Amino acid sequence: MAPPTPPPASELRITVPQRFHASRPETANSLRYRKPVRRIAIYSPPDIGCHEHQRERTTMIGRIALAATMMATAMGFAQAADHEIRMLNKGAGGFMVFEPAFIQAAVGDTVTFVPTDKSHDAGSITGMAPAGSMPFRGKINEKLTVKLDAEGLYGVKCTPHYGMGMVALIAAGKPVNLDEARAVKHPGKAQKAFEALLARAAAAQ
Ligand SMILES: [Cu+2]
Known part of the structure; x- marks a missing residue:
């Protein structure tokens, strides 16, 4: 068999x-x-005819690549993660929910809102986003990926179910805008839902 x-x-x-x-x-x-x-x-090194040497070389290259990856990770250059939030008619938290409703992420990560059930969207909330971040709003029934460019808390609402408490909170790094986010008023059940989510964000630190 030919060597790799x-x-x-x-x-x-x-x-x-x-x-x-x-x-x-x-x-x-x-x-x-x-x-x-x-x-x-x-x-x-150039090709060596012997299989044994080729295998050795391949292993060595693999080890160097692994060491480089570990070094990059140790230095904080870890690959940005994507966090998935599903939009559901019914979840562990009740009817019309984002699941999970709270995510601790890192700056540079992405969050993808997945329309698992129909009739939901995901949008940012004025006053509940880090300074310098871009407002966003997806379409109903469509997947949306948001990049967390700035550090802080990102409040998220589902437009049709905001008053029913269909909200989520994403922390990118530290909750530097916690006080500002706490000052925002929300309709119906969203107010209590955010109080609980903001408490989780504060406790996560
Ligand atoms: Cu919804």
Whole structure:
């Protein structure tokens, strides 16, 4: 059986912040210019006929890639996550609900509102969004993905069921706009629903 073909060296590029090389004398000169990143290409030796050597090389490349991923994660460059919120006629929290109704996310993550049941949408609420974030509103019965660009709390309502308490709260990082969000008035059951959600956001810290 033919051994697996490793990807060409040109595809194995890892971007590592310059400060990782601060202790290396040969990069001291480039450090002075404050270049933001330094590119490292993993050297891939030319094809060796022996299967055993090829397997070894493939394993080695795999280990280097894994180490780079772990390093990036440790440095806080983890891949942005997507959080799913389903729009339901009936869920654990009662009738007409977002599920889950509260999400703790990180800045840069995305949230996708999934129209599991019909007749719902998801929209932002004036005064319940971090400064600099974009207002959003999806269409009824349509999936909507929102990027959490700014840190803070994002209040969400379903337009037809706002008064029935169909609301959700997303925290991207810390709830820096908690007081502002608490000051917003809501119709019907949404007021109590948000009081509970805002308490969860405060407790999550
Ligand atoms: Cu709804």
